[in-house]
Amino acid sequence: HQAETNRTDLMTITRFVLNEQSKYPESRGDFTILLNNIVVGCKFICSAVSKAGLAKLIGLAGETNVQGEEQKKLDCILVSEEVEEAIFVPPSNRGKYIVVFDPLDGSSNIDCGVSIGTIFGIYMVKNEAKVSLEDALQPGNQMLAAGYCMYGSSCTLVLSTGNGVNGFTLDPSLGEFILTHPNIKIPRKGKIYSVNEGNANNWDEPTTKYVQKCKFPQDGSPAKSLRYIGSMVADVHRTLLYGGIFMYPADVKSPNGKLRILYEVFPMSYLMEQAGGQAFTGKQRALDLVPRKLHERSPIFLGSYDDIEQIKELYASSKADG
Numbered sequence: 001h002q003a004e005t006n007r008t009d010l011m012t013i014t015r016f017v018l019n020e021q022s023k024y025p026e027s028r029g030d031f032t033i034l035l036n037n038i039v040v041g042c043k044f045i046c047s048a049v050s051k052a053g054l055a056k057l058i059g060l061a062g063e064t065n066v067q068g069e070e071q072k073k074l075d076c077i078l079v080s081e082e083v084e085e086a087i088f089v090p091p092s093n094r095g096k097y098i099v100v101f102d103p104l105d106g107s108s109n110i111d112c113g114v115s116i117g118t119i120f121g122i123y124m125v126k127n128e129a130k131v132s133l134e135d136a137l138q139p140g141n142q143m144l145a146a147g148y149c150m151y152g153s154s155c156t157l158v159l160s161t162g163n164g165v166n167g168f169t170l171d172p173s174l175g176e177f178i179l180t181h182p183n184i185k186i187p188r189k190g191k192i193y194s195v196n197e198g199n200a201n202n203w204d205e206p207t208t209k210y211v212q213k214c215k216f217p218q219d220g221s222p223a224k225s226l227r228y229i230g231s232m233v234a235d236v237h238r239t240l241l242y243g244g245i246f247m248y249p250a251d252v253k254s255p256n257g258k259l260r261i262l263y264e265v266f267p268m269s270y271l272m273e274q275a276g277g278q279a280f281t282g283k284q285r286a287l288d289l290v291p292r293k294l295h296e297r298s299p300i301f302l303g304s305y306d307d308i309e310q311i312k313e314l315y316a317s318s319k320a321d322g
Ligand code: P6P
Pocket: 105, 106, 107, 108, 196, 230, 231, 232, 233, 235, 258
C-alpha cells in the first residue's frame, strides 16, 4: 500500500513551486506563474530536441511563448543569448520580473547527441514605474531564482528559488517534472576537474599551476580525473552531483574567458552557492560581478567549496607576487 501511496503522492515541480509560494502569504503568485511558464517552455524544448525537427523550434520563437499563448503580465524584460538587444515587454503587459536565459546552450553539440540545456535566471525590476536596461544589468547577488534544464538521456530540471537546490526529472508519460533530487548539496571536495585543456598554452599562471596540481599532486593525494563534455549544462550538472571543479578560465586570446555573465555564469554560480559550493572569477566572487553589457563574458571557476578555495589561494598569491 505504501508503494502505491508514493506513486500517487508525486511531488511535481508545480506542487513544489506552489508549496514554496505558500511560505509568502502576501505573494500574488506572479512568480509561481512565471516559473511554471518557464517549466512549460522547457517541456516544449525537451520534446523538440528529442526529435530531428529542431530547426522548426527556432522558427517558433517570437513574441508569444512557444505554446502560442499571450505573454502573461509577468515578464518585464527578457534577455536571451539568441537576441542582441533586451526585449522590453510592452508597458500594458509588463510585470515586475526580468528573465535572463540561454535557451539552448551547447547547441553545437546537438548533431552528435551530447546533452544540451536551457539556463535561466530571474531578477525583480528595481522600480516598476521606471524600467530601464539597468534592471537587466544587476549583479548576480540580486538574483531571486536560477535554474537549468538538461536535455540528455533524461530531461532534468534543476532549480533554486533561494532555499537550496532541487532536481526534477521529466516523466514523459505524465508530462510532469517529478522531484528526484531533493536538497542537492555538492560534495565539499571533488576528484574531477573539468576544463578545455586545448587552451592550456594560453592560460595564466594560477590556472596553469592549479591544473598541474590536479594532474601531478605533490601531497601524495591521487591525481584528479579530467571530465570535459563541452556543454556547460552537462559539465555543471555532473559537478553539482559528483563534486569537483568546472572552469572556463581567461586566456591570452580571450581575457574574459568565453562564458556569458548574465545567463551562464550567474545562474550556475547561484546554484553552486545554494548547494554549498563556490563560484569565483579569478578576481572576485562571481555573483558580485556587476555586468556592464548584456552579453559580457567572465572567466569562471565553480564547484566544490574546498576545490575553489585552492584556486582562490593561487590567484591571491599570484596577486601578492605582483
Ligand atoms: P569550448 C558551448 O558552446 C559553450 O557555450 C558551453 O556550453 C561550453 O561550456 C563551452 O561553450 C565550451 O567551449 O571552447 O571548450 O568548446
